[in-house]
Every structure is written in structure tokens, then in C-alpha cells.
Amino acid sequence: MKKKEIIDHIVGWLKQYSNASRTDGFVVGISGGIDSALTSTLCAMTGKKVMCLNMPIRQIKNEYDRGNEHISWLKEAYSNVSSAEVDLTPIFEQMESSYDKNIQDFLTMANTRARLRMTTLYAYAGHYKLLVAGTGNKVEDFGIGFFTKYGDGGVDLSPIADLMKSQVYQLAAELGITGSILKARPTDGLFADGRTDEDQIGASYDMLEWAMLYIERKESYALTDEQQKALDIYKARHKANKHKMDPIPVCTIPKHLFD
DSSP: OOHHHHHHHHHHHHHHHHHHTTOOEEEEEOOSSHHHHHHHHHHHTTTSEEEEEEOOSSOOHHHHHHHHHHHHHHHHHOTTEEEEEOOOHHHHHHHHHHSOGGGOOHHHHHHHHHHHHHHHHHHHHHHHTEEEBOOOOHIIIIIIOOSOTTTTTOOSBOTTTTSOHHHHHHHHHHTTOOHHHHHSOOOOSOSTTOOOHHHHHSSOHHHHHHHHHHHHTTOOOOOOHHHHHHHHHHHHHHHHTHHHHSOOOOOOOOGGGGO
């Protein structure tokens, strides 16, 4: 992989898109994870305004600290980066108390967190004339649909969505992103118990990448038990979450009904 060339390509694409849309730069939600760290760094490299938002909601301390550590590192390295913290916990808890108890399951409330953050990102983006930069990678966005519809999936542009998770790590290391983030186990930060992505999905990103490429390349060979499990998980999640990846269905009315 030509890391420097890919970095230059993404940075150029980001800058060109912002210029064409007549916006001043980008806003990025910082989670303390590798994807938001890489995305915000690539945005900063454009030289355009970048606002990093830390939006804790009952956040696990090490996730919160990693996010702040990255923001500090980025602000020291790039003078065009600013930051803000918006504690969404009181708003979330008010919404939670307004919901019927029978719908307050883990997934419903996790998705509610993601949608609160999306609303906040767009509030800042609209006020400061910025674009909301998505932080999803290829496996998440187009493989297993591991994102919240109209939550972290609600963005203006996706700079790293053509990169596998392993490639995200390679580019992040190339750019000198904080070691604590490079070493941290991936998590979406939406559950109070700190569960990792692998805990939720049931397979590692390495195995999900393998499954995605196995299908794309139309390969066929004897699989190990681990490979078969990963392939089954990938196929099941891809099918279940296809509605997130496809355009919104529109009911097309036959022309003769308008006559």
C-alpha cells in the first residue's frame, strides 16, 4: 500500500470537496478510537478549519481520556484545529426518562446516543459553515453496516470509507497518531459497560476483512472453523443491515395516476 500517496489523495479530495461546497472546513466527532483520530488528522492536513467535538454520554473514562489526548496532540500539531466539549449526558438522561421503560433496551438507547451526537455535530457544522466528516471504514460502512442509521451514518462526506480497518491502522501509524489509540481495542463507545466492537459483532476486524474480500473475489476453498464463523457473521450482518447501505426507497407512482 502506497501510504503517503493515499494520504495525499484523501487530503486533496477533502480540500477540493470543501472548496466546491463553499464551506470553511470540517467538524469531526472524536471518540478516542482509531477511525475518528485518522479522519480528524486528514481533515487537519487540508489547512482548512477543523473543529473536534468530544461529546461524552456516560463515557468510559479511558475512552474519554484517549479522545482528549488526541485532540491535544492534533491542536499542537495543526494551528487550524479547534475543539469543544459538549456533555450530552443530561440531555440523554432526560430523553431516557421520557421513554417508556419497555423500549429502553441496550440497542435502542445506544442508537439514541449516536443520534444525539449527530444532531450536535450538525449544530456546530451549520453555525460555523463546516462539513460533518464521517469516520466509518469500508468494513463498517459497506460490509456489515456497523453504524447507526442517522447517527454516525449521518454525515456529509466519508474520507476513509474506502479503507479497510487494517489500512486505517497503517495510515494512522504513518501519521504518528497517539500510541494509546493505536493500541486500544476498537469500540463504538455507545454502551456503558465498555464492550468492544468484537464483543458486539462476534468476529475481529481482521476476520471480517477476510470475509469481505473472500466474497468480493469470489473465492472458493476449504475454510477453517474460524473462517466459516466469520463468513456466516459477515453475511448475516450484511443482509440484515443492507437497508443502511442502500438509498432510501421511494414509492414511484405510475404516471397515468396523475392524469
